[in-house]
Amino acid sequence: GAGVSQSPRYKVAKRGQDVALRCDPISGHVSLFWYQQALGQGPEFLTYFQNEAQLDKSGLPSDRFFAERPEGSVSTLKIQRTQQEDSAVYLCASSLATRANYGYTFGSGTRLTVV
């Protein structure tokens, strides 16, 4: 596709519910990133995929967060037993390069609200 597509755009979850957020990167982009952006803050790194391999998951806040990219294209970020502190915008980005020497292309994000 022409850009990075994320779905849903908005998600309201009851505390304790599981959610799954989807990211369709630009076709052929090797690198895929998930970021979490709290209100009024900059994006915070969650995890990085190079093709289907998850090379860095150091930013995942807890073991309730899980990400996958099984075929090296579409990625899913899953949050189990959601908590109020999980409320944020979740941004996906992709890049043709494996190094941050080119700009990333970001999706519009999924705004998650946990009530």
Place this chain on the structure above:
Amino acid sequence: SQQGEEDPQALSIQEGENATMNCSYKTSINNLQWYRQNSGRGLVHLILIRSNEREKHSGRLRVTLDTSKKSSSLLITASRAADTASYFCATDASGSNYKLTFGKGTLLTVNP
């Protein structure tokens, strides 16, 4: 954790004026990037400056980098109402060549 720190946190100017935003960072870097984020949208890449460059231009944008002071500035000349957005600097630490670390951003408001 946030690597960069933008200054000011918020800036309000009139259309036609220039806007300058600053960014400071903590560790050595390979490059520094600036992104724009309109309300409720994703980030858009504006410009990248490498650690061996001191200044770069793109249209109405001018970016400077001072690695000795670990700081960068973004200048938007002849601002327009459509430039209203949050602006973030992002760095890749030399030891991690794929991960970008963002600052908290500067909210720029350009009044018509």
